Amino acid sequence: MIGQGLEALDLAVGYGRKQVASDLNLHVQTGQVVCLLGPNGSGKSTLLRTLLGLQPPLSGQVRVQGKPLEQWSRRALARQLAYVPQAQDSAFAFTVEQWVLLGCASELAWYTQPRAADRQWVGACLARLGIGHLAPKRIDQISGGERQLCVIARALAQRSQFLIMDEPASSLDFANQLRVLDQVSHLRQEGLGVLLCTHQPEHAARVADWVILYRDGGILAQGQPRDMLSQARLRQLYQLPAHAFELPDWYAQGA
Template sequence: MSEQGLEAIELAVGYGRKQVASNVNLRVQTGQVVCLLGPNGSGKSTLLRTLLGLQPPLGGQVKVQGKPLEQWRARALARQLAYVPQAQDSAFAFTVEQWVLLGCASELAWYSQPRAADRQWAGVCLERLGIGQLAQKRIDQISGGERQLCVIARALAQRSQFLIMDEPASSLDFANQLRVLDQVSHLRQEGLGVLLCTHQPEHAARVADWVILYRDGGILAQGQPCDMLSQARLRQLYQLPAHAFELPDWYARGG
């Protein structure tokens, strides 16, 4: 198998003496969408933050394009990995455009202003998320869902090779959820690798090339979406009773 990609090798993650997960082996390749599913508190965000180098591993290793994470310089790493966290507030009264332009920071020299091309690119990223009209609004004066779309736009603005997304659609309405999933599919076509953590199996069914089921301190199983998103697997993952997937007849018929 190719050494390229974002890779966890026998990774253990956690906080100080508290180990949250261990023996984690996974790989995200360019042009691939990998979805991570697991119950609340199973350690998905902890794993993502460790893959990004935002917290140290308790064991094992993370490699980016075959090179250990700790050997990357910050600026070069920013061109490899972008992060869409679960929720993010801004301490400053940036406009949405200024905030999205922060995603271009790794491309700029120290203390330099964004160029016209950066502004144009930030505008493209906002349009891709359907929020071009928010560009001159203050980031602290828009809704939570709108801010979540801005977080995604800022990550796109970074032009990285891999995008690590932690429940990017959790606070979005139905149309915006679909818009974000469409963007994920586009990013794959453009050759990016995406690691997407989601609580919604139907989102994984829509975009995933590979699915990782995560619980009880590590990876329960990983494989093709058709195998991992079966009712039996999801019952096992979330410890659901057999009737959990029953829907009213009218809904099952398509309404």
């Protein structure tokens, strides 16, 4: 429904006086996966940070559930929007469980300790990503790929309505990429709205309900995956020659 969900309206984003992108309009509903697809360096992360309220828009507006972003308190907004950045390090020697518990902070009163129910919920978030065994380990002593899965688990622990994911699988091996994408599909089935930023068309093809093609400071096109992920569209988006899509005969035959 227009007026609900997460919306960008005639948005321009950038840093200081430097404009990175303009005339941006997008809409993410609950129960929907929208993929923001574009090459590296196209300003996707800047857009996501603006949608999250981490930096102000240069012009235009962001609305969450019909309400301007600036009218939300940070605590209330955390119950609406959760963020999965590309990579994140911890300067503290938290265990994985303690670190993921930080995702429950918006549900807790000031100066209160996590409840048994919070710890059970965190355990469930870790288990669904196949990393329950990491709970007692220190967050700064696990691999980068494992840490990225913990970042996703912490976002899930927020119990937010919308999940904004900035290339969440970029540091993961093939099996864990598929695990993350499978979870994105499950989150949609559970009624969450997901804005997934990626530069990999195959990820969009696997999970997207709607695809936004983004480059050179603006939206090139947006629509259904079957229309946006054609060879012609992808050549335009990534500025590739036609032969870039050619595959060996043995691959086409499924050998």
